[in-house]
Amino acid sequence: MLRRSMWATGLVILMVVGPMAGAQEEDDTVTLRIGLTQDWDSLNPTAGVLVSEYEVWNLHYATLTDKAAADFETIPGLAESWEGSDDGLTYTYTLREGLLWSDGQPLTADDVAWNINTSRDQGWSNHISTTVNLDAEAVDERTVRITSSVPDPKLPNMDVYLVPRHIWEPVATDAEAIVGYDGLDGVGSGPFTISEFRDQQSVTMVANPNYWGWEGEEPPIDQVIFRFFSNPDAMVAALQQGEIDAAQTIPSGSVEALEGAENIEVVSGLQGGFDEIAINGGAAEGQPHPALADVNVRTAIFHGVDREAVIEDLLFGYAEPLETISPSADPKWIPEIPEDNQFTYDVETANQILDEGGYMDTDGDGIREMPDGTSPLVLRHGVNTNTDQGAAIGELFSGWMAEIGIGVELQALDSDQLFEAIVTGDYDTFYWGWVPFVDPDPMLSYFTEAEIGNYNDANWFDPRYDELYLEQKEELDPDQRVEIVHEMLTIFHDAAVYLPLYMSPDIQAYRTDAFEGWVRQPADVGPVMFSNSSPSYPLLTPVEGDGGALGGIGLPVIIGVVVIVVAVGAFLGMRRRTTADERE
Amino acid sequence: MLGSLLTLVFVLVFNFVLFRIVETDPVGSLFRGRNIPAERLDELRASFGLDEPLATQFVLYIRETLQLNLGISYQSRQPVWNEIVSRAPATVALVGISAVLSAVIGTLAGIAAAWRRNTWKDHTLTSSTMVFYSMPDFWLGMLLLVGFAVVLGWFPVGGIVDLGSTATGVELLLDQLHHMFLPALTLTLAYLGEYALVTRSSLLDVMGEDYLAVARAKGLRDTIVRNRHALPNALLPVITLVAINLGFVLSGAIAVEAVFSWPGLGKSTADAIRGPDLPMLQGLFLVFSAAVIFFNLLADVAYAWLDPRVDAA
Helix, strand or coil: CHHHHHHHHHHHHHHHHCCCCCCCCCCCCCEEEEEECCCCCCCCCCCCCCHHHHHHHHHHCCCCEEECCCCCCEEECCEEEEEECCCCCEEEEEECCCCECCCCCECCHHHHHHHHHHHHHHCCCCCHHHHCCEEEEEEECCEEEEEECCCCCCCCCCCCCCCCHHHHCCCCCCHHHHHCCCCCCCCCCCCEEEEEEECCCEEEEEECCCCHHHCCCCCCCCEEEEEECCCHHHHHHHHHCCCCCEECCCCHHHHHHHHHCCCEEEEEECCCCEEEEEECCCCCCCCCCHHHHCHHHHHHHHHCCCHHHHHHHHCCCCCECCCCCCCCCCHHHCCCCCHHHCCCCCHHHHHHHHHHCCCCCCCCCCCCCCCCCCCCCEEEEEEECCCCCHHHHHHHHHHHHHHCCCEEEEEEECHHHHHHHHHHCCCCEEEEEECCCCCCHHHHHCCCHHHCCCCCCCCCCCHHHHHHHHHHHHCCCHHHHHHHHHHHHHHHHHCCCEEEEEECCEEEEEECCCEECCCCCCCCCCCCCCCCCCCCHHHCEECCCCCCCCCCCHHHHHHHHHHHHHHHHHHHHCCCCCCHHHCC | CHHHHHHHHHHHHHHHHHHHHCCCCHHHHHCCCCCCCHHHHHHHHHHCCCCCCHHHHHHHHHHHHHCCCCCECCCCCCEHHHHHHHHHHHHHHHHHHHHHHHHHHHHHHHHHHHHCCCCHHHHHHHHHHHHHHHCCHHHHHHHHHHHHHHHCCCCCCCCCCCCCCCCCHHHHHHHHHHHHHHHHHHHHHHHHHHHHHHHHHHHHHHHCCHHHHHHHHCCCCHHHHHHHHHHHHHCHHHHHHHHHHHHCCCCCCHHHHHHCCCCCHHHHHHHHHHCCCHHHHHHHHHHHHHHHHHHHHHHHHHHHHHCCCCCCC
8 A cells, every 4th residue: 555655656746747848938028048157156246256257247237448349449338438648647538428327327427436446445356457556536427537657558448347336335345345245236237237146047137228339229139048057068958959049168079069050150269268388487496307497308398299189189170279378368469479489399300409408318218318317307297187178188298298208297186286386386397278368468477577476387487578578567559569568478488488289269159040140259269258348249139030949848748757657657566466376 | 962963063173174184275266367466365365264373263163153153155255054055955855855756766666676586577676776876876867868858858958947937836836846857867766776775685684584474374465464564674774774865965966966957055065165165165064964964863763763672872
């Protein structure tokens, strides 16, 4: 009896769950659904630091100036125009007429000035690098004057998120109080504003009727839903089935399947992010193998690395070659390295350089020794276990080095341990990567002497580089600044401590039968979303027709569940009414 | 009871030590790759209390935890307790339902197998449950996901609710159950085998006992012999197993939650380890341990009640 009632309970549960066709309330709301594989820690722009969070803020908060989709050029945003002083230290911005926050409150010069000054005083983490030397003053309702205490080539660009003063002033009492705020007030100034946050699931944003960019027209999209997937393969499946309209960070292994799929466009979006093999430059306390002090040995090692093979075999061709580091999302900052100086893959050259330097294999074990016959050239290579490619690159690296008589000892380290090893200098080479900002300054700063023990993971510095770094920091002529940066990066390249392997793309895909109007930032090579200022969203329009309708899944579900129930029931429950005679 | 409390205190101390053996810089990794002034990082370390000597940190940690204050998460900047409370229901519902289903179905399968031992039914039941039991649960989950969500499209590929829908009440509940079906099926299948095997062998032991021969000699029907005489004794080890598994109701589905994008404590744990978000880790491990200890205590009590031979110590 007991048994039968339990089975009945099980069956009831199955039957209730199964036929549920996921309550499809079809109305005429136009919804754009984006899949991503990173969830949200904090939607407060003074606390969060994740890509998933920046994407939400890019929509939620308009900025004083915008960045052109094509080339990041500073273009009008909330400010319709601006004027610089002759010394380049002061800029006066004029706001558009009649700006409103999404809750209908006026957005004024006072809001702008308060954000700049408060973020500077309280050190808001996403604002401070822009506002640290600035002082802002609201001249009148629509005019704000911003003065920098030092020449700042980033001006007049002013792309920090502006939060509504009337909501934030009470919570921004001090640096500690403000980061504890959840940022879910829903009041913004961008094209879409946060309407619902479901932890570890989704962020829903609705069109902001007061966004200046609609110019009096109806927003073509009513809401945007960001949906988090902890399983990237499930996200790809959701895109194929039309459960979502677009997705980012698609695993390179799924690309082939998506490229063949109907109505799906794959975009390999570059934003300057790159991976590198770095050699210990010796500036930290722990020292590298003595041979690495010789620039010729470092050059030989880099000649021994087959970067094309990495791109083709490991990344399915979805990456771009890169000779020196890219310090910005904008490719104009990357210098052209003369062909003769490039680290072209050439085992012969590599071996020749090492032979000429006197690094011979004297004991015949296949590993070269120092010119005096001591210290075999065996390198400790840090494999970053938190990266997708770390382990594979480590294996490849030891194979390449074997070709030129150098041994490699692989050390598996997670990001924290590797960071520790880099700071202390206890390594010879490692593999890792960077994603730069739009302005090259932060990336350039990492390789100055001041950053040894912090971000300088080359453990290398050069007085001339440091000098140029300070120069570019205050160079107000844009062309001149590009030239200085090119010179710096050429110095860094020729030092042969940092070998960029490739520019790593964010592989994204969208359904062509759902929305159209995607733009890449920067033009031609960049991604269509999760870019620096995410210009696509307000430009998208739904594709006419039955864009990605899910269709009724009720019947198949019922059939499926009945099949399962019958199978399981037959399997476990079917038991003839037997008595003792059969048992013994 | 006292034992349970002592265990909890041990866990409390152990957690603190455990997460500090690995030398890491939570503040540094929080802002990895971003240009933050060094003073700002120092300020943050100070606000997290990381600039204090370890001994002071320990005293503060114990004092606050005893007042049920688990601290503020480094990553979300929200109170750890709120984070855990808001994420726990999804995990408890999923793992709880699966634990009950696997216990019930697994035990029944074990009974059927033992009672019909060495028949084709026994072999089929035992080997098929073993297959699911020995398969890694996330792998089983992926197979089910590919089969039922991707190829057949009967179930959603992840999440807990249809995001576009505005359903409420019963409809919302049904939508959630629809989303829960595959992860729950995965966990249920994955843990069936444990129950089936334990029940089978335990029942086989009991079936050799003299008192069953006596029961049969009295002329009792087979079903009654089994249900009234054999089962109550044979099920004692199963009770222990149920208690152990229910103890993992908060922490037991980290991999399966990841496969089905289930918004529970599993994802929180993985994220917290990445930080490391020390307050979050301490809080999570404390509630995980508390759940295990609680259900073991419950098992002891249940044992004393079910089995007169066991003294309620």
